[in-house]
Amino acid sequence: MHPTTPTEHFSSFAQFYPFYLNEHSHPVSRRLHFIGSLGVIGCVAMAIATGNWLWLPAAIVCGYGFAWVGHFRFEKNRPATFRHPIYSLMGDWVMFADICRGKISL
Numbered sequence: 001m002h003p004t005t006p007t008e009h010f011s012s013f014a015q016f017y018p019f020y021l022n023e024h025s026h027p028v029s030r031r032l033h034f035i036g037s038l039g040v041i042g043c044v045a046m047a048i049a050t051g052n053w054l055w056l057p058a059a060i061v062c063g064y065g066f067a068w069v070g071h072f073r074f075e076k077n078r079p080a081t082f083r084h085p086i087y088s089l090m091g092d093w094v095m096f097a098d099i100c101r102g103k104i105s106l
Contacts, residue, residue: 026070034096036062
């Protein structure tokens with residue numbers, strides 16, 4: 001676990017991201033986050049392709065559903081979304097991109 005407290009404030013995303021990565025150290029959790037992010041992309045694409053905007057709530061459920069299983073089942077921690085919602089959302093997509101670029105392993 002990272003030595004920060006839930007009330008710690010980060011002055012920048014650059015400060016937050018190492019904390020975020022530490023909160024996602026379990027490989028199964030990272031895989032679940034990656035799958036959830038792919039699902040978000042797929043749901044948004046379906047909403048655009050079909051004009052059926054009900055895919056957008058499905059995107060939210062997919063993204064958070066997979067991620068939260070990773071946190072509660074494998075990481076045994078509270079998602080950073082509860083404490084740092086904006087930075088956490090940013091972290092999800094930066095980690096996704098880092099995985100796609102091979103900077104972070106699954």
